[in-house]
Amino acid sequence: MASTEGLVPITRAFLASYYDKYPFPPLSDDVSRLYSDMASLIQLLALQSPPSQGEASLIEEANREPPHKIDENMWKNREQMEEILFLLQPSRWPVQLREPCTSEDAELSSTLRHLKDNFDKALTAMISFQSKNSERIFSTVMTYMPQDFRGTLIRQQKERSERNKQAEVDARRQLAQLGSATGVYKTLVKYLVGVPQVLLDFIRQINDDDGPMEEQRERYGPHLYNLTKMVTAIRVSLTLLWERYDTFKLNKNQMNLLSEAVIVYTSEFERFITFISDVFANSPFFISADTAGTLGSRENEEYKEIIVQAGRTYEVSLMVESENSYIAWDFSLVQGKISMDIGFCVEYISASGEKTLILPYHRYEADQGNFSTLMAGNYKLVWDNSYSTFFKKTLRYKVDCIPPVVEPTN
Template sequence: MASTDGLVPITRAFLASYYNKYPFPPLSDDVSRLSSDMASLIQLLTLQSPPSQGEASLIEEANQQPPHKIDENMWKNREQMEEILFLLQPSRWPVQLREPCTSEDAELSSILRHLKDNFDKALAAMISFQTKNSERVFNTVMTYMPQDFRGTLIRQQKERSERNKQAEVDALVSSGGTIRDTYALLWKQQMERRRQLAQLGSASGVYKTLVKYLVGVPQVLLDFVRQINDDDGPMEEQRQRYGPPLYTLTKMATAIRVFLTLLWQRYDTFKLNKEQMNLLSEAAIVYTSEFERFVAFISDVFANSPFFISADAAGILGSRENEEYKEIIVQAGRTYEVSLMVESENSYIGWDFSLMQGKISMDIGFSVEYISASGEKTLILPYRRYEADQGNFSTLMAGNYKLVWDNSYSTFFKKTLRYKVDCIPPVVEQKVEDEDGLES
């Protein structure tokens, strides 16, 4: 477990300073020129034949402003590339292109095959970026988690959740779901991951039983995952800096998809001339190359961007103490007990304590007892002497428990004890959306 001493989550002000060192080289001027030309071609096609209801909805969507969130735009670009690749499959071409009889049709067929290669490459870069970025966020979170059963439970929870998500996508595709349907589901799942990340930080949902009431999880980590995706949080600086070029690429991808959709339905009456073929080819090549450049750039920025910074760097004096800790003085010759009622079998009891010591090294006896309904005591955790301890165990039965700090052997020294103790209900295996894993 990596130390978070003296650290706080990144702030928007810090990211603003950090991003100053990573300006994105502007998109090629060809992007705006070709996007404008593609819009003119789309208009020409709609004049050739009025758009159907489905085509009109697609055109209306293309005319809207792209989403504000970076990751939503990434998913939108991925969706448009999948749609374009679907249209570029030879089986989806107009019959004149599949069996070309003219030199113009043969030339366009050749161009389309080359364009498919470009979009395949760009889509692979997109998927690789999302996978690596997702793993980086999760692994960073796990680095600061206590290296015990909590981390194992969270990891298992994520793996199980991702299997359930993939099964949900596979079922949708098998039942005839469209690419649009699939990506609507994928984005819904992504928002669930984001919600779960926030739940880990606020200790709500299933993570309340896994994390918040299990001591030892750094508060700075909980703060980070709770606020990282806030609308006006640190990621808003990222959206302000790098959103505009991505929004432009989102609109360009959508325009290419709309153009091909309209063209395939009108190809028997509308043939592209040489200039229009070159325009389609250039637009696709420029889009895919600029998108790959953006993804490579943003990957480097994300890989080097810190999640935690020092309190001084954040302009915060000192670090916040966890308000859940309590302090008690255990006088010499006395014991101090904390009683807990465990309602369900296989619940967990967790604790975290340390002695507020001076120059003289001191320790205190610690044990855990089970008290039956008849008052009989059973030693659950054997007595040992500690200066500090952080631990937990799964109880064998419901009932009353006592955590006992023993200073009875001491003749002179009182002990100032700082502690936190919780009882955690058992984690029930069930297939519910609230048990998703973590991902940015």
């Protein structure tokens, strides 16, 4: 386990300075021009024959703004590429293209094969990016994790997550939803105690609305959003065209438009993915406190000590604001020569003051644990020394309330 002493999570200010060194050369002007032309082609196809319910949903999607987060856009692009490659399989072509009788149909058939090659190459680049980025994040987390059961559990969870994602791809589901799927970080909060504080801080802060990743979205998001819109337009165009090919044939200009749109999109997407891969690969998760301007320890990270007198109890109250938050604790008794234990339980306090025992009373010398709360409200952690007649006990403890956390997305 690597030392985290003196480290703090990346800040938005730090990323702003870091990204200054990585300006993205703007997308080609052809992207906006071709997107506009593809939108006009979609309108023309929709006028040719009223869209079905499924087609109307696709058109509506093409008219919506792309998701805000980088990762969700990546999955959206992958989803559209998968769907386009499905449409570009010769077995999915209109029969006139599978068995061309005219020179125009033969020319389009040849063009489609080349366009499929373009998308195959772009999809391969996308899959490689997602795999390497996921592994980089996971490796960073594991570097700072205690080398005990938590590491094994998180590794098992990652393997399950990857299998589930691949199953979604194989089942041709809505891949864009995977961009906001939970993952290793969600599992991490289930095993909080003993995890370095800097890693927990990173999890809390990374997806804040004005957190570090927002700087990334503002810098690079608009370029990716335009690519997302363009690939969606290509998919919708092909979907509508295949259903209307017996009554609507692309003229030479429209055929060139489709070809140019695919070539420009795949080229610009590969350029973007290569660039952002380099940015991500060199971007740190943690920086020194000096760099972040946050020198000095924070009180809420320190253990506290309290003497629990014989015949008394000691309580710590916590307010839980969000459902499915976690209450985490780490406590031990400062031992002398005589082995000692102390009673411990967790209670929920309703608005009317009624107490509900949510963690049964037990006696410990020390404990590291957590409890996933079922509802928002007031909770009490209670250490009980009331059964002791003579011995006061020095309790060393740290407790925290961790809000629900999902896998950080860009």
